[in-house]
Amino acid sequence: MAKEVTGTTWTVYDANTMTQAEIYGSVLCELGEKYPKIVGLSADLAKSTKIGVFGDKFPDRFFNVGIAEQNMFGVAAGLAKSGLLPFVSTMAAFTAMRGLEQVRTDICYQNLNVKIIATHGGVSFGAAGTTHHCTEDISIMRSIANMTVIVPADGIETACAVRAAVEWPGPVYIRIGRGFEPTYYQSEDYGFRIGKAQTISEGTDITLICCGITVLQAAEAAKMLKEQDGLSVRVLNMHTIKPLDEEAIMKAVLETRRIITFEDHNIFGGLGSAVADVIAKSGKGCAFEKAGIPDCYCVVGYPEDLYCHYGLDCDSIVNKVREVMGRDFEEDESWEDEV
Amino acid sequence: MPITESEIIKLKEQAKSIRHDIIDTTVWSGGAHIGGALSMVEIMTILYFKYLNIKPEEPHWEERDRVVLSKGHGGVGYAPVLSARGYFPKDELKEFNHFMSNFGMHLDSLKVKGVDVSTGSLGHGLPMAVGLALGARLQNKSWKTYCILGDGECNEGSVWEAAMSAAHFKVTNLITFVDRNKMMIDGRTEEVMALEPFADKWKAFGFIVKEIDGHDFKALSEAIDYAHSETKAPVLILCNTKKGRGVDFMEDQVKWHYGSIDSDLAAKAHESVNRG
Ligand SMILES: Cc1ncc(C[n+]2csc(CCOP(=O)(O)OP(=O)(O)O)c2C)c(N)n1
Numbered sequence: 001m002a003k004e005v006t007g008t009t010w011t012v013y014d015a016n017t018m019t020q021a022e023i024y025g026s027v028l029c030e031l032g033e034k035y036p037k038i039v040g041l042s043a044d045l046a047k048s049t050k051i052g053v054f055g056d057k058f059p060d061r062f063f064n065v066g067i068a069e070q071n072m073f074g075v076a077a078g079l080a081k082s083g084l085l086p087f088v089s090t091m092a093a094f095t096a097m098r099g100l101e102q103v104r105t106d107i108c109y110q111n112l113n114v115k116i117i118a119t120h121g122g123v124s125f126g127a128a129g130t131t132h133h134c135t136e137d138i139s140i141m142r143s144i145a146n147m148t149v150i151v152p153a154d155g156i157e158t159a160c161a162v163r164a165a166v167e168w169p170g171p172v173y174i175r176i177g178r179g180f181e182p183t184y185y186q187s188e189d190y191g192f193r194i195g196k197a198q199t200i201s202e203g204t205d206i207t208l209i210c211c212g213i214t215v216l217q218a219a220e221a222a223k224m225l226k227e228q229d230g231l232s233v234r235v236l237n238m239h240t241i242k243p244l245d246e247e248a249i250m251k252a253v254l255e256t257r258r259i260i261t262f263e264d265h266n267i268f269g270g271l272g273s274a275v276a277d278v279i280a281k282s283g284k285g286c287a288f289e290k291a292g293i294p295d296c297y298c299v300v301g302y303p304e305d306l307y308c309h310y311g312l313d314c315d316s317i318v319n320k321v322r323e324v325m326g327r328d329f330e331e332d333e334s335w336e337d338e339v
Numbered sequence: 340m341p342i343t344e345s346e347i348i349k350l351k352e353q354a355k356s357i358r359h360d361i362i363d364t365t366v367w368s369g370g371a372h373i374g375g376a377l378s379m380v381e382i383m384t385i386l387y388f389k390y391l392n393i394k395p396e397e398p399h400w401e402e403r404d405r406v407v408l409s410k411g412h413g414g415v416g417y418a419p420v421l422s423a424r425g426y427f428p429k430d431e432l433k434e435f436n437h438f439m440s441n442f443g444m445h446l447d448s449l450k451v452k453g454v455d456v457s458t459g460s461l462g463h464g465l466p467m468a469v470g471l472a473l474g475a476r477l478q479n480k481s482w483k484t485y486c487i488l489g490d491g492e493c494n495e496g497s498v499w500e501a502a503m504s505a506a507h508f509k510v511t512n513l514i515t516f517v518d519r520n521k522m523m524i525d526g527r528t529e530e531v532m533a534l535e536p537f538a539d540k541w542k543a544f545g546f547i548v549k550e551i552d553g554h555d556f557k558a559l560s561e562a563i564d565y566a567h568s569e570t571k572a573p574v575l576i577l578c579n580t581k582k583g584r585g586v587d588f589m590e591d592q593v594k595w596h597y598g599s600i601d602s603d604l605a606a607k608a609h610e611s612v613n614r615g
Contacts, residue, residue, distance in 0.1 A: 064531055309438075
């Protein structure tokens with residue numbers, strides 16, 4: 001029979017492993033059993049975001065509002081006010097931009113317990129073009145008071161984040177990708193905690209601070225750099241952008257004195273900017289670079305190609321590290337004379 | 340001018356050829372919104388091959404009519420029409436969705452010749468079309484603006500905000516179509532989020548509604564002629580269509596909203612179009 005591949009998520013057939021969104025869907029079903037207050041909402045993307053499996057299991061607790069994101073976030077706010085625990089899913093672009101005022105004013109201003117899982121973040125829906133990319137959401141969401149912002153590294157970490165969000169008070173924004181982002185973690189028992197960076201590898205020469213798809217790439221890059229250049233590269237999975245693990249960042253500043261951030265996001269306002277805030281406030285010197293989408297509308301293409309194009313794949317990370325290591329940075333042992 | 344029989348025969352041939360191009364482009368692209376592309380073929384064909392006052396060799400010609408494909412995911416149905424009308428060679432469609440291509444699933448007005456407005460996020464097209472039409476009126480320009488909406492898209496509040504303003508400002512140099520294929524992504528419109536009584540909603544918002552068979556060139560032509568002559572209120576042409584129209588195994592199948600096809604399936608699709 002001819003091969004048919006339909007649905008808006010990558011490949012529906014030939015899936016050996018579950019996608020990030022699929023894992024999210026099944027975890028939410030599991031949580032739905034345990035927490036009768038959980039309700040689900042989507043806006044004609046129940047299938048693509050995988051929240052639909054929750055709807056199949058709990059049809060009375062699921063509302064597909066049609067293609068009407070602003071209404072959806074308003075309805076979620078109302079459901080939360082009534083005492084329920086809404087999980088809301090649509091694409092990141094239609095969350096952080098189309099539904100933004102409802103997210104900020106209806107949900108966050110009133111500090112409501114609404115959990116948002118935004119799919120197709122960054123340029124993960126590459127071929128769809130700019131209308132379906134979202135390289136602004138981390139920046140937008142972290143500037144909204146009361147909001148917690150999480151960018152999981154993969155499907156396993158998405159599962160951890162979704163579970164943690166249930167018990168975490170107030171609004172939470174979890175940003176995931178579209179489809180077959182490869183996994184870094186093998187199982188959920190590695191000690192995920194909201195607001196606490198995960199050390200992927202220890203190192204003393206330089207620190208790579210990552211979130212989302214760049215975690216796996218940086219982990220691989222660190223291994224290559226150790227073998228080929230004898231470099232000791234620290235890799236931090238900064239899955240929670242807000243509240244930010246400032247302690248882990250300052251430790252990296254003091255111990256490695258060189259930091260590069262990698263994110264599938266505009267270089268303005270996202271993870272890199274959040275890290276830069278911490279460094280600037282400390283008054284400590286540090287070689288610093290932000291890698292991401294360089295303040296432009298991303299070209300069209302499949303995400304793997306786009307990640308290479310914008311320097312977020314393993315080889316580009318290796319090259320970036322070599323560049324920053326070669327940079328003439330004043331390694332002043334003592335900071336006594338600095339402010 | 341009433342449409343002639345020979346015009347209809349030509350348009351039917353053209354529509355067939357566009358459907359073949361949509362199938363090919365879907366194969367080249369690796370995946371595209373083929374269902375909603377096939378349902379709007381007659382609307383796009385009659386606009387581009389009978390009505391629009393355009394100069395493909397001069398895409399930015401000031402006096403041209405403007406088109407806003409508000410259901411921007413129909414890009415795989417729009418680009419082949421533009422190509423057939425002479426904006427760019429068909430070969431360029433082979434790059435659809437590919438790395439660094441000018442063509443993504445949702446067409447970019449800064450990259451694709453003939454595209455007046457970038458769309459893809461639903462509910463943005465009609466407001467921009469109202470703006471274009473108001474702009475033409477204010478500057479005493481005779482060009483018209485044509486806007487094509489999806490029916491699922493009409494869930495968006497912004498569509499109705501624009502509708503209200505089009506009627507309020509009596510924007511009669513705007514001709515709006517809804518591709519009423521009765522489907523969206525998660526299912527049938529009436530099951531996911533009911534639109535009916537749909538024509539009455541548009542009427543209540545101040546539009547004159549012409550409800551027609553959106554695959555019938557004669558009906559389309561009469562409705563467009565009527566819209567051109569109407570000066571009191573904006574006209575909505577409610578086009579009853581079938582998603583996946585022309586490819587038997589895709590017709591009225593929700594799963595073909597978005598899909599990819601290999602060469603075997605493409606051959607079957609081409610055969611189906613040929614059987615007509
Ligand atoms: C604001 C926004 N929300 C969600 C989507 C995702 N989306 C793309 S197509 C589609 C369904 C569109 O249905 P309809 O307007 O009926 O188009 P058609 O059936 O003609 O393809 C959705 C929900 C989008 N593009 N924009």
